[in-house]
Amino acid sequence: MKHVIRNLSILACSLSLLSACSSDSPFRSLFGKDASVDYSKNDLPSLGSTNFEPIEVSKVGNTGTLVGQKVLAYRSELTELEDSIKQNNADLQKVRSSVIDNAIDYHNTTAAMEAKLQVGTTPGNPIMYQMLQKTQNNVVVMDENANALNKIYNQAVSDMSVVKNLQDSIRATYGVSGAIDEDHAQLRTLENETSQTAIVINSLISEVGSDYSRQIEYTNTARNYLSSLDRAIKVGSYGVSNTPLATAPSYNLSGAQINVPNRKPHSVRNNVNGKPLFVAKFNKNNVNYKDSLQRTIRAAQSKNGGFRYDVVAVSPVNAGANIRNLAQDQAAAIFEEITKAGVSPDKINLLSKTSEQATSAEVQVFVK
Secondary structure (H helix, E strand, C coil), X not given: CCCCCCCCCHHHHHHHHHHCCXXXXXXXXXXXXXXXXXXXXXXXXXXXXXXCCXXXXXXXXXXXXXXXXXXXXXXXXXXXXXXXXXXHXXXXXXXXXXXXXXXXXXXXXXXXXXXXXXXXXXXXXXHHHHXXXXXXXXXXXXXXXXXXXXXXXXXXXXXXXXXXXXXHHHHHHCCCCCCCHHHHHHHHHXXXXXXXXXXXXXXXXXXXXXXXXXXXXXXXXXXHHHHHHHHHHHHCCCCCCCCCHHHCCCCCCCCECCCCCCCCCCCCCCCCCCCCCEEEEECCCCCCCHHHHHHHHHHHHHHCCCCCEEEEEEEECCCCHHHHHHHHHHHHHHHHHHHHCCCCHHHEEEEEEEECCCXXXXXXXXXX
16 A cells, blocks of 8 residues: 655745745835734644555456456546545645645734734724735635635545445455456455555545635634724724823723732623723734833833733633633733833732623733
């Protein structure tokens, strides 16, 4: 059996695209020539890595018997199945490469948009909308890749039906009279090769099915996130105030304190009002917010060293415990980052709330 399993180098090769950025890129015009974006490899779609190689069908001679004629027909049918496997595999590797390349392009663009929205930009910035359109085109490619995976899956399922019928025909032919010993020897070889082919096709079906399901989930997540980006672009931020701090609106804030050392939880209330000074959304791995947070807090401190801060862990209303815990853990981390900016811990409150507007775990920082 020549069904060889080996790891693909798609991801490693595709990651080289990260260093490419044309001189007229909207990243450069929006963020400056030294702008950089970052995201985790875990943000890329999870795909299978098997390279499905068909077996080589043994050559047989014509024995001149009725069974011998059937053996030749079975060999021709098995060869067609091997050709189908070869084509499915080629199509699969091409789609996987497209999935990764497109995902890298998508994450490069969204990471740059997130970086700018974290610190704030002009409401309805046309460059941001240009970048949003680029990511929407990425989602179109995601749909196309999902459809291509589905086509490969359906072809493999059809091949499995053919190979099962072929197995049944070969086994039935053992009972046909008038065969010679060579006929049965050739039948045994074909039966073994057909069984090996069935294993390859079954593995192909399983892996492509998983790739398809993951791609559908990945595409839906991306489509939903672009809706969130669209709303943020309209106001120019994720909620970061672009007005002078001295004129920041007053508000009433109460909520449950997060269970951290030297702090006891209070009852939860969701009446947080006013516009946050800073927002960090944790809708992916390795969100880079620290530099932006430090700049924001230091700017606030330069205006008024007596400011107090409320750090609020925000989660969607129907979020599970893992999302709520993520929001609280990140709020505790932001608490520590604010102290590094020179704010005394007794001037920082840790709280939590749920929000109908939240689509993921996030942390909002209010100043008062």
